[in-house]
Amino acid sequence: MKVRSSGILLHITSLPSPYGIGDLGPSAYSFVDFLKRTDQSMWQLLPLNPTNMAHANSPYSSNSAYAGNPILINPDMLVESGFLKRKDLKNNETFKENRVDYHHVTSFKYGLLNSAFEQFSSKTRKPAEYEKFCSEESYWLNDYALFVALKQKFNGAVWGDWPWELRDRQKHALDTVNSELELEVTRQRFYQFLFFNQWNKLKTYTNDHNITLFGDIPIYVNYDSADVWTNPEIFKLNEHKKPFAVAGVPPDLFSSTGQLWGNPVFNWDKLLETEFHWWSQRIRHNLKQFNLLRIDHFRGLVSYWEVGAHEKTAVNGRWVDVPVTEFMNTISKTFPSLPLVAEDLGIITPDVREVMSKYAIPGMKVLLFAFFEKMEKGPYIPHNHVKECIVYTGTHDNNTVRGWFEKEASEADRQRLFDYTGKTISPDEISWEFIRMAMMSIANTIIIPLQDVLSLGNEARMNRPATSNGNWEWRFTDKEITTEVESRLKHMTNIYGRA
Secondary structure (H helix, E strand, C coil): CCCEEEEECCCHCCCCCCCCCCCHHHHHHHHHHHHHCCCCCEECCCCCCCCCCCCCCCCCCCCCCCCCCHHHCCCCHHCCCCCCCCHHHCCCCCCCEEECHHHHHHHHHHHHHHHHHHCCCCCCCHHHHHHHHHHCHHHHHHHHHHHHHHHCCCCCCCCHHCCHHHCCHHHHHHHHHHCCCHHHHHHHHHHHHHHHHHHHHHHHHHCCCCCCEEEEEEEECCCHHHHHCCCCHCCEEECCCEEEEEEEEEEEEECCCCCEEEEECHHHHHHHHCCCCHHHHHHHHHHHCCCEEEEHHHHHHHEEEECCCCCCCCEEEEEECCCHHHHHHHHHHCCCCCEECCCCCCCCCCCCCCCHHHCCCCEEEEEHCCCCCCCCCCCCCCCCCCCCCEEEEECCCCHHHHHHHHHHHHHHHHHHHHHHHHCCCCHHHHHHHHHHHHHHHHCEEEEEHHHHCCCHHHCCCCCCCCCCCCCCECCHHHHHHHHHHHHHHHHHHHCCCCC
16 A cells, blocks of 8 residues: 555445356456456455345344355356256346345355255265364354354344353353254354355455455444354443443434444453454454455544443443553554554544554545535545545445435535536546546545446445445446446556556
8 A cells, every 4th residue: 555556346246147146256256357457456345244134234234253145155166166066056046137136145045055065965074175164263163153053043033032051152051052053053164164265266366466355344243143142241241141332423413313333332341351352363364355454433443432222312322432552552563564444434533543643554535525615624635635545436335426426416516526626527427537536646545436437326326324225236237347448447547657
């Protein structure tokens, strides 16, 4: 990140695929080839952890901070590795080309995965690479696999409502269910083996093409997760293992009641006692998958908004300080290069800026936020950028540039944009005008959502925060990346010294 470069933001699920959802198969490799042809240096993705329809399929809401999402496993590669037969893929399923139908896809993919597991189980001798994977990842894999098996046994009940001896992880109870659920536990280990086997091959291919993989870590984890079940002491839980304090953000200009996320907050005193072992382990695990990591809601590592679990809104909360100096010193020693980026959008206080500066952690500048009133003094307007940041045209939580321009920008916003660029811009050209502003920026690194490269509108938005329907579904098709699009992106990347 010390040289001028550019990259593309695209989640795996948005890739083309005949199986209803983007996955770790051929289209992912084709996308790396596209990045290489257009002189891009980085591919940014959203979290790859398991998603759940009960949590609106959000990659930021998972039952594990370590596991990979089985529905991202590519079926064709399972045929190549001998876990499926080609005839297993022949079916009458039809999927939408440009949207993910998670209910349909999940049912279809797990049908194939179950067939692959039957093939795997029929072999008396397991592959050496499977045994090696299970051994190396046992520190999270065994508990995760048992957690999923127990969720199925108890018909999806939240772990805090399981029989107390399993809720509290009594050894005799765990030994009993591990034996009783051995087949299902093995199945979950196998799914994780398949995922990481495919992911590691893609990572090698991407890095061999000099493309940096840029991942994302949500600061908080779900209460109903293997992480909280196995590490209750590092979260603020009561004697019944239920949260007594949860996360959110206070009221602001956008919400009079704030945002009540509901995730359990960390017990930072206990994390300090353990020298932040859980966090170090989590970062290390992610750095095996990615070259660079964004910490979502970074300000929560300095101080966080804590709300009583009984509250209905985030109004009655309080700020709680984190032992951030001890935390950052420990992380810096463990990971000397500290390949972290801070998600620092919203209201960021001087203490957060001080931490970012002290540890040389770059933040984010989003051009879609640049053209509000008093734009000339704002941090997002190009003339106020700094080298040590990442400039985005927009993020996965924003509309696309064209969608913003056509649906959200006020007349005053548009006029300020026209005044700043010195010209009137049409909807067809607005995305590329934003890309040009990003490319011209003094910032060393810029990231562009693929939707903006394709000049797509509101229909291609990835996520609408605080809504639960229609998110995380957008996909592009092969024919949308034309030679003209490639040529224009490559030319602009070279013109502004980012190749």
